[in-house]
Every structure is written in structure tokens, then in C-alpha cells.
Amino acid sequence: MTSEDKSSWKTLDRDLNRISTLETATLYVSRPMIGFGLGLTFMVLAGFAAAFVFGLGSGSAVVVAAAVFGAYMALNIGANDVANNMGPAVGANALTMGGAIVIAALCESAGALLAGGDVVSTISKGIIDPAGFDSSMMFIWAMMAALVSSALWVNLATWIGAPVSTTHSVVGGVMGAGIAAAGLATVNWTSMGQIAASWVISPVLGGAIAALFLWFIKTFIIYREDKIAAARRWVPVLIGIMAGVFAVYLAVKGLKKLISIDLGPALLIGLAVGVATYLLSSPYIRKKSQGLENRNKSLKVLFGLPLVISAALLSFAHGANDVANAVGPLAAIVHTQEFGEIAGKVHIPIWVMVIGALGISFGLVTFGPKLIRMVGSQITKLNPMRAYCVALSAAITVIVASWLGLPVSSTHIAVGGVFGVGFYREWDHSRRARKLNLDRPEAKRLAPEERRRRKLVRRSHFMTIVAAWVITVPAAAGLSAVVFYVLNGIFGS
Incomplete structure (x- = not known):
């Protein structure tokens, strides 16, 4: 081969590399557009489904529009809310992003369709x-405004990377539209006060319970001289607690459509399931721990499977509970348009619940990875033990809140659990450093900026998320009032 031939081949290789780089860049840039296109297609299909089921008679246009916006809301729930259940498992490397998306999509849909409440307020x-x-x-326009405003707010929160409560967004939307339509007197301010209190109670309680379990794991397993022996003793206990708690959680919150169970019988069910799971998991942990080295990294293997199961159960329970709240305004519009009356509670048509369930799956697949990474790895570093504490605290907090009659947000609880784990690690690290006299000579030499950088919880994300929580209800309410005035001004008589 002549030098001229070699030169031409090198030129061709450079040109092919440029083309390959351009194709890769084009694919990267077009990826968000693919998600946008899939979401828009789903919304259009939801509108066609509503037209097919409801018919093309008088008032069908309102139902079709509501179905489109209901699909938009469901997409945003999948993009934002589901991250709270799957983020810790992905951040702890117990699940891949693809595996988390598949499990969450299946469990959320199953929870909504099999155990979701068929009556919604x-x-x-x-x-x-x-x-x-x-x-x-006027009621229809108010519900439409609530649907549009809550979906827009959750969409904005997802874009800035803040996990917010979709239920609180709907609450704010309904409140804002109600005030715009009927004045301040129409609002039950006692209920709103309870919801406002839950902004503080949910994350604090979730964080405290998660920190308590992490303290237990560190004290009785991680800081022991023989970590593997300690794990064989205590990990089955923790798995039994997890199984019992989730049995109570599903009995009280997740299976209302199939069977109504009071808290007392649910606790007995949870106790029985917990004991049975402990007896079954003990030989499994013994076998799994054989040959493991006596170090912290080995312990992660023992928590992997329980963490995956807990994430799946949280997704099932979330689908059973929160989807109904999200499609509530859509169900209200369908009922009012069909029967011409305003009802305090209505049955959710199956096609409305299908839109909610499928919309969550589409939203999770197309837009969910951003928030999953945020919750799982960008707030604080998680491993299987820490993520397990977050999942367990979420279930326990919901049960305690149900017993106390407090309206809480699963989003606030889960993210509060992540914060609780991170802040406990900061405190524990500082305490152990002082005890061992390791931080005294170095602390004086570290600049304040460097000491802040070494914090285990990223303060910028903490402040962004807390600010988003605080303004969710007023922001959704203000946006809803504006949307209501526009709709009522254009279409109102």
C-alpha cells in the first residue's frame, strides 16, 4: 500500500469518526424529544379513548379535554412521585435503572388496577x-383548573429536580379553584391546617425512623468485631420487621378495594407475617453469608434482595393509593358531565383508572430517571443498608400517620428518610472523629468552604427540595385560580 493510499484511508477514518460523533450527539440531543413525543402521543390516545367510551354527544368535548389533562397529570406522577420508591434502591446499586423502571411500572399499574380505591373524594x-x-x-371548570395547574406544577418541579407531593399539588389546585369560584368561605381551613402540618410531620418522622434503624444497624452489626456473625443474628430480624410492617401497610392502605381491614386485625396479620418471614429468612441469610469476608462491603449482599422487595411493595401501595387522588378531578368531571350533579364522592370508571395507571408507567419510563438519580444518589450517598432504612421508615410512618389520622405525603416521608440517613451519618462521623481525636489537628487547618464541601448531605439539594415543598400548595393554588378565571371567562355562561 502506497503512502498516498494510507493517507486516503486515514482521511476516511477521520471522516467516519466525525460522522459517528455527529450521530451520537444527535441521538443525545433528540432523546428528550423522543420522550416528549411519546408523552404527547399518550395524551392524544387518552383523548380518543375518552371519546370512544363517553361517546360524541353533548358535553363530550369537556370529557375529552379532561382525559387529555388527566393523562398529562399521570405522566408527571410517573416522572416525579415514583422516584421516591425506586431512587434509594437504584442509588444503593441494588437495582439497575432499567430494572427499577420495569418493576415500578408493573407494581404501580398493578396497585392502581387491582387494589386502587374505586371511590374517590x-x-x-x-x-x-x-x-x-x-x-x-362552574364545578367542572374548577376541577379542570385543578387538574391543569397541579400537572403543570409537578412538571416544573421535575424539570428543576425537586421531588414534590402530587397529592399536595392536587390539594392546592382544588383549593385555588374553589376560592376563585366560590370564595374563601368554601375552604375547610381545619383540613388545610392538617395538611400544612404534614409538611413538617412527614419528613421529620420519616427521617427520625430511618435514622433510628441506621443507628441500630451500625451499633449491632457494622461496628461489631465479627460483622458476619452479627448479621446472621440480626438481619433476619430486620427482614421479619420489614415483612410485618409491609403486611400491615398493605392491609391498611393498599388493599381497601379488595377487603376492608381495621388497624387492630392488620397488626395481628403483620405480626404473623413478620414471625413467619423471620423463620424463613434465617436459613437464607446463613447460607448467603457463608464465605463472606468480615467487612462492611460484604454486608451489602445480605440487604440487596430485601431492598428490592421493599421497593416493589412501596410501588404497589403507591399505585393503590395515590393514583386515585391524581385522577380524582378527572373522575369528578366525568361524573358531573354524565349525571349533571355535583357529588362529594364518585366512583372511578375503569377507563379513568387505566389512564392513570398507564400514564404513570409512560411517565416513569420517559422522564423518571432524572428524579430517581436525584433521590438515590445526589442528596446523599446510599448503600443497601441505608436504602433499606429509608424504605422501612416510609412504610412505618404511613402506618403511624394513619393511626393518628394525619394526612401525610409519601414523597415527603421517603425523601425525609434520605435526609435522616444522611444527617445521622454526618452526626455519627463527627462523633466518632471526636472520640478518636482525629479531627482536632485537621479541623483548624480546613477552610470553612472545605468543611461545608465535606458534608454528607448536599445542602443545595436540601434547600431546593424544602423550598419546593413549602410553596407546592400555594403555587398550585395560585396557578389554579388563574386557569379557572381563564376557563370560566372563555366558556362560562
């Missing part, structure tokens, strides 16, 4: 009085 936890509306059409 159209006024979102009784925060406004339906009697305050002058006409059924």
Missing part, C-alpha cells in the same frame, strides 16, 4: 364544600 380530602358552587359547569 372529588374535593380532595374534603377541603372545599361542593355546595358553594353555583352550577355544575
Whole structure:
């Protein structure tokens, strides 16, 4: 081969590399557009489904529009809310991103369709009085405004990387539209006060319980001289606690459609399931721990499977509970348009629940990875033990809140658990460093900026998320009022 031939081949290789780089860049840039296109296609299909089921008679246009916006809301739930259940497992490397998306999509859909409540409060936890509306059409525009505003707010929160409560977004949307339509007197301010209190109670309680379990694991397993022997003794106990707690959680919150179980019988069920799981998991942990080295890294293997199962159960329970809240305004619009009356509670048509379930799956697949990475790895570093504490605290907090009658947010609980684990690690690290006299000579030499950088919880994410939580209800309410005035001004009589 002549030098001229070699030169031409090198030129061709450089050109092919440029083409390959351009194709890769094009694919990267077009990826968000693919998600946008899939989401838009799903919304259009939801509108066609509503037209097919409801018919093309008088008032069908309102139902079709509501179905489109309901699909938009479901997409945003999948993109934002589901990250709270799967983020810790992905951040701990117990699940890949693809595996988490598949499990969450299946479990969320199953929870919504199999165990989701078939009756939903159209006024979102009784925060406004339906009697305050002058006409059924005014109520429809209020519910439409609530649907649009809550979806837009969750979409904005996802874009800035803040996990927020979709239920609180719907509450804010309903409140804002209710005030715009019927005045301040229509709002049940006692219920709103309880919801506002849950902004503090949910994350603090979730964080405290997660920190407590992490303290237990560190004290009785990680800091022991023989870690593997300690794990054989205590990991089956922790797995039994997890199984019992989730049995109570699903009995109380996740299976209301199939069977109604009070808290007392649910606790007995949880005790039986917990003991049985302990007896079954003991030989499994013994076998799994054989040959493991006596170090912290080996312990992660023992928590992997329980963490995956807990994430799946949290997704099932989330689908059973929160999807109904999200499609509540859509169900209210369908009922009012069909029967011409305003009802405090309505049955959710199966096609409405299908839109909610499928929308969550589509939203999770197309837009969910951003928030999953945020919750799982960008707030604080998680491993299987820490992520397990977060999942367990979420279930326990919901049970305690149900017993106390407090309205809580699964989003606030899960993210609060992540914060609790991170802040406990900061405190424990500082305490152990002082005890061993390791930080005294170095602390004086470290600049304040460097000491802040070494914090185990990223303060920028903490402040962004807390700020988003605080303004969720007022922001959704203000946006909803604006949307209501626009809709009522254009279509109102």
C-alpha cells in the first residue's frame, strides 16, 4: 500500500469518526424529544379513548379535554412521585435503572388496577364544600383548573429536580379553584391546617425512623468485631420487621378495594407475617453469608434482595393509593358531565383508572430517571443498608400517620428518610472523629468552604427540595385560580 493510499484511508477514518460523533450527539440531543413525543402521543390516545367510551354527544368535548389533562397529570406522577420508591434502591446499586423502571411500572399499574380505591373524594380530602358552587359547569371548570395547574406544577418541579407531593399539588389546585369560584368561605381551613402540618410531620418522622434503624444497624452489626456473625443474628430480624410492617401497610392502605381491614386485625396479620418471614429468612441469610469476608462491603449482599422487595411493595401501595387522588378531578368531571350533579364522592370508571395507571408507567419510563438519580444518589450517598432504612421508615410512618389520622405525603416521608440517613451519618462521623481525636489537628487547618464541601448531605439539594415543598400548595393554588378565571371567562355562561 502506497503512502498516498494510507493517507486516503486515514482521511476516511477521520471522516467516519466525525460522522459517528455527529450521530451520537444527535441521538443525545433528540432523546428528550423522543420522550416528549411519546408523552404527547399518550395524551392524544387518552383523548380518543375518552371519546370512544363517553361517546360524541353533548358535553363530550369537556370529557375529552379532561382525559387529555388527566393523562398529562399521570405522566408527571410517573416522572416525579415514583422516584421516591425506586431512587434509594437504584442509588444503593441494588437495582439497575432499567430494572427499577420495569418493576415500578408493573407494581404501580398493578396497585392502581387491582387494589386502587374505586371511590374517590372529588374535593380532595374534603377541603372545599361542593355546595358553594353555583352550577355544575362552574364545578367542572374548577376541577379542570385543578387538574391543569397541579400537572403543570409537578412538571416544573421535575424539570428543576425537586421531588414534590402530587397529592399536595392536587390539594392546592382544588383549593385555588374553589376560592376563585366560590370564595374563601368554601375552604375547610381545619383540613388545610392538617395538611400544612404534614409538611413538617412527614419528613421529620420519616427521617427520625430511618435514622433510628441506621443507628441500630451500625451499633449491632457494622461496628461489631465479627460483622458476619452479627448479621446472621440480626438481619433476619430486620427482614421479619420489614415483612410485618409491609403486611400491615398493605392491609391498611393498599388493599381497601379488595377487603376492608381495621388497624387492630392488620397488626395481628403483620405480626404473623413478620414471625413467619423471620423463620424463613434465617436459613437464607446463613447460607448467603457463608464465605463472606468480615467487612462492611460484604454486608451489602445480605440487604440487596430485601431492598428490592421493599421497593416493589412501596410501588404497589403507591399505585393503590395515590393514583386515585391524581385522577380524582378527572373522575369528578366525568361524573358531573354524565349525571349533571355535583357529588362529594364518585366512583372511578375503569377507563379513568387505566389512564392513570398507564400514564404513570409512560411517565416513569420517559422522564423518571432524572428524579430517581436525584433521590438515590445526589442528596446523599446510599448503600443497601441505608436504602433499606429509608424504605422501612416510609412504610412505618404511613402506618403511624394513619393511626393518628394525619394526612401525610409519601414523597415527603421517603425523601425525609434520605435526609435522616444522611444527617445521622454526618452526626455519627463527627462523633466518632471526636472520640478518636482525629479531627482536632485537621479541623483548624480546613477552610470553612472545605468543611461545608465535606458534608454528607448536599445542602443545595436540601434547600431546593424544602423550598419546593413549602410553596407546592400555594403555587398550585395560585396557578389554579388563574386557569379557572381563564376557563370560566372563555366558556362560562
